Amino acid sequence: MYIYDHYDQQIVEDRVKQFRDQTRRYFAGELSEDEYLPLRLQNGLYVQRHAPMLRIAVPYGLLATKQLRMLAHITRKYDKGYAHITTRTNVQLNWPALEDVPDILDDLASVQMHAIQTSGNCIRNTTTDQFAGVARDERIDPRPWCEIIRQWSTFHPEFARLPRKFKIAVNGCTLDRAAIEVHDIGLEALHNAAGELGFRVLVGGGLGRTPIVGSCINEFLPWQHLLSYLEAILRVYNRFGRRDNKFKARIKILVKALSPAVFAERVAEEWAHLKDGPITLIEEEVERVSKHFTDPAYLDLSDQDAELAALDVAHPGFARWRSRNVVAHKKPGYAAVTLSLKKTGIAPGDVTEKQLDTIADLADKYSFSEVRNTHEQNIVLADVEQSKLFELWEQLREHGFATPNIGLLTDIICCPGGDFCALANAKSIPVAEAIQERFDNLDYLFDIGNLDLNISGCMNACGHHHIGHIGILGVDKKGEEFYQVSLGGSSGRQASLGKILGPSFAQDIMPDVISKLIDVYIEHRTPEEQFIDTFQRIGINTFKERVYASNH
Amino acid sequence: MPAIIKNNQVVDDQWTLLEADAQLEQALHTQQAIIPLALWQQHKEQLQAVQPLGIWLEAGQAIEDIVDDLTHFAVIALNFPAFTDGRHFSSARLLRERYSYNGEIRAIGDVLRDQLFFMQRCGFDAYAIRTDRCPTDALQSLTELSVTYQAAHDQSLPLYRRRSA
Ligand code: HEM
Numbered sequence: 001m002y003i004y005d006h007y008d009q010q011i012v013e014d015r016v017k018q019f020r021d022q023t024r025r026y027f028a029g030e031l032s033e034d035e036y037l038p039l040r041l042q043n044g045l046y047v048q049r050h051a052p053m054l055r056i057a058v059p060y061g062l063l064a065t066k067q068l069r070m071l072a073h074i075t076r077k078y079d080k081g082y083a084h085i086t087t088r089t090n091v092q093l094n095w096p097a098l099e100d101v102p103d104i105l106d107d108l109a110s111v112q113m114h115a116i117q118t119s120g121n122c123i124r125n126t127t128t129d130q131f132a133g134v135a136r137d138e139r140i141d142p143r144p145w146c147e148i149i150r151q152w153s154t155f156h157p158e159f160a161r162l163p164r165k166f167k168i169a170v171n172g173c174t175l176d177r178a179a180i181e182v183h184d185i186g187l188e189a190l191h192n193a194a195g196e197l198g199f200r201v202l203v204g205g206g207l208g209r210t211p212i213v214g215s216c217i218n219e220f221l222p223w224q225h226l227l228s229y230l231e232a233i234l235r236v237y238n239r240f241g242r243r244d245n246k247f248k249a250r251i252k253i254l255v256k257a258l259s260p261a262v263f264a265e266r267v268a269e270e271w272a273h274l275k276d277g278p279i280t281l282i283e284e285e286v287e288r289v290s291k292h293f294t295d296p297a298y299l300d301l302s303d304q305d306a307e308l309a310a311l312d313v314a315h316p317g318f319a320r321w322r323s324r325n326v327v328a329h330k331k332p333g334y335a336a337v338t339l340s341l342k343k344t345g346i347a348p349g350d351v352t353e354k355q356l357d358t359i360a361d362l363a364d365k366y367s368f369s370e371v372r373n374t375h376e377q378n379i380v381l382a383d384v385e386q387s388k389l390f391e392l393w394e395q396l397r398e399h400g401f402a403t404p405n406i407g408l409l410t411d412i413i414c415c416p417g418g419d420f421c422a423l424a425n426a427k428s429i430p431v432a433e434a435i436q437e438r439f440d441n442l443d444y445l446f447d448i449g450n451l452d453l454n455i456s457g458c459m460n461a462c463g464h465h466h467i468g469h470i471g472i473l474g475v476d477k478k479g480e481e482f483y484q485v486s487l488g489g490s491s492g493r494q495a496s497l498g499k500i501l502g503p504s505f506a507q508d509i510m511p512d513v514i515s516k517l518i519d520v521y522i523e524h525r526t527p528e529e530q531f532i533d534t535f536q537r538i539g540i541n542t543f544k545e546r547v548y549a550s551n552h
Numbered sequence: 553m554p555a556i557i558k559n560n561q562v563v564d565d566q567w568t569l570l571e572a573d574a575q576l577e578q579a580l581h582t583q584q585a586i587i588p589l590a591l592w593q594q595h596k597e598q599l600q601a602v603q604p605l606g607i608w609l610e611a612g613q614a615i616e617d618i619v620d621d622l623t624h625f626a627v628i629a630l631n632f633p634a635f636t637d638g639r640h641f642s643s644a645r646l647l648r649e650r651y652s653y654n655g656e657i658r659a660i661g662d663v664l665r666d667q668l669f670f671m672q673r674c675g676f677d678a679y680a681i682r683t684d685r686c687p688t689d690a691l692q693s694l695t696e697l698s699v700t701y702q703a704a705h706d707q708s709l710p711l712y713r714r715r716s717a
């Protein structure tokens with residue numbers, strides 16, 4: 001993974017000092033609440049229901065074990081002993097004291113971490129595929145490009161006061177696990193017919209209040225021009241994006257107002273000036289950054305299909321786990337393992353300080369001392385020897401990470417919701433938990449198969465409910481918490497946005513509603529169909545009739 | 553005379569900022585006036601003779617409207633209706649980097665200490681700090697970060713072309 005040199009380190013250290021002074025000025029009354037707000041936000045600090053919430057950047061999800069241990073230390077020392085993995089692969093603390101934050105940042109800087117631009121109206125953490133660098137279907141490793149974008153976007157002077165937040169995602173695989181179509185900018189790394197490397201550029205996607213799938217404005221941008229082109233897009237947005245209404249300030253609104261074609265022309269005009277300028281990327285830099293993402297010292301191994309199959313027979317639990325939580329690796333004899341943070345009864349994405357230390361130990365032992373956070377709020381050990389899978393599984397079980405539910409209904413993406421978030425209309429964690437309890441029978445859960453169930457506590461959509469096969473949105477009905485259900489969303493290629501099923505439901509009947517939806521699917525599916533396929537074939541009405549029938 | 557930051561120092565401001573609805577007479581009778589864009593557009597003929605002259609733009613006004621007239625202006629002031637508004641960050645870079653403007657670019661309006669670091673990188677060299685705040689205190693922000701990744705007005709090359717490993 002990327003290792004800071006003295007320049008990178010200086011930037012985070014200067015930043016800690018700067019923020020320490022901003023916080024001092026705030027407490028001294030030299031900065032008003034309003035003035036301190038954007039400063040603390042651009043440092044990941046929200047003031048929430050109970051306490052400030054600190055969002056720590058985990059660039060494109062990668063963490064070294066040293067960093068995990070520091071996170072464990074910080075949650076012990078400054079918080080209540082647990083942290084939360086967010087849907088943008090960052091780490092959130094729910095209970096730090098404002099006056100401790102500069103010290104927390106100091107601790108983070110000591111392991112090459114920070115909280116820069118994790119919130120506020122600026123370019124946020126760039127995200128990518130959790131299997132980057134190890135996926136079998138990968139064409140181009142997106143990580144060096146993510147790091148190049150991270151550096152370009154860190155304290156970019158021109159784009160430090162954007163109309164609204166700005167999120168970039170990069171994919172380099174056949175499948176799209178980074179959901180690039182629902183980002184402000186989505187980049188797909190690819191080779192053109194001549195074998196040259198470049199990016200397909202999507203712009204104006206996003207969830208939130210006005211969910212939109214991004215539009216392609218450039219089919220092939222040669223890699224040398226990546227930053228000048230990004231700069232052109234951001235400049236058009238910074239100058240012409242709406243600032244009069246916070247709900248219409250995202251770039252998607254500008255792209256829609258102008259039309260993607262006109263927006264593309266505006267970017268092209270701007271880019272004509274910037275192209276081939278000093279920020280043209282050079283081979284040496286791409287190589288310098290790429291060197292940090294070369295393969296670890298893999299052994300020459302072969303796939304263990306027969307041995308693993310034998311273990312499957314002897315240990316059905318292992319077989320189950322392997323079928324859901326283990327994926328193929330580009331290197332023979334290796335596998336990528338997802339640790340499920342979706343055990344029933346634990347808020348999706350939450351990890352305790354002990355678990356963080358344990359994960360670090362496991363990563364040291366089994367996966368070259370690195371882990372990845374996923375946007376589905378789990379943690380991946382990306383480079384595990386197949387011959388050690390069984391031994392690893394036994395340890396994961398002991399520590400509560402072996403729930404065999406990755407990609408299944410109970411692997412719920414869920415925002416912190418009303419339990420923690422001041423913006424929430426409704427709680428989301430208890431709804432997730434009630435649904436997990438309803439579907440606790442593993443045979444049934446496996447029979448239902450792949451299903452993305454996503455929950456957001458309000459239309460800010462941190463839980464990505466629009467792109468869940470089943471999406472749940474907390475709404476406020478005359479001061480009471482209700483839940484609106486949508487069906488048919490999907491992320492990945494050909495992303496689609498869910499359709500609203502109908503009037504919203506009270507919290508206590510949500511498990512029943514989900515049960516009915518699943519019943520309809522089970523009754524109508526053909527043997528090869530997943531939930532989303534059946535939905536696309538039979539449409540929303542059958543589901544609607546079943547769910548609302550009993551209400552009358 | 554109010555104090556402003558100019559070239560990294562707090563100095564007395566020699567210029568007078570005219571209101572958005574200022575009339576031609578006022579502009580002609582004020583020494584070192586910074587006039588609103590509309591006035592310039594309406595009375596270019598008469599105002600061309602005034603030396604030195606400054607002009608100011610609202611956040612929503614595009615610098616493209618004045619790029620043919622840049623030689624007339626010793627000061628271009630860019631207004632920030634709110635400290636969260638970054639539109640003129642782009643304007644300043646364009647004035648410096650695309651239109652080679654060498655005069656003063658001044659930030660006016662809701663200008664507070666914590667915008668200054670970004671502003672100077674974009675090409676601002678003068679800051680009329682909001683009057684309830686201390687310009688001397690604000691000076692400190694100009695040197696808060698010692699390393700920058702990007703190319704901008706203050707740094708023609710991005711770090712990746714300056715890095716020595
Ligand atoms: C937060 C409250 C303030 C603090 C902490 C503060 C701090 C300071 C300091 C440390 C100096 C430098 C003195 C020196 O160089 O020996 C200074 C000078 C000055 N301050 Fe303030 N100040 C504050 C408020 C203000 C306000 C509201 C104004 C009016 C706009 C103001 C205008 C000035 C001026 C004109 C100077 C003299 C600059 C010079 O002679 O170079 N200050 N202030």
Ligand code: SF4
Binds near residue numbers: 422424457458463
């Ligand atoms: S979706 Fe709403 S409730 Fe949930 S974390 Fe985001 S802002 Fe808070």
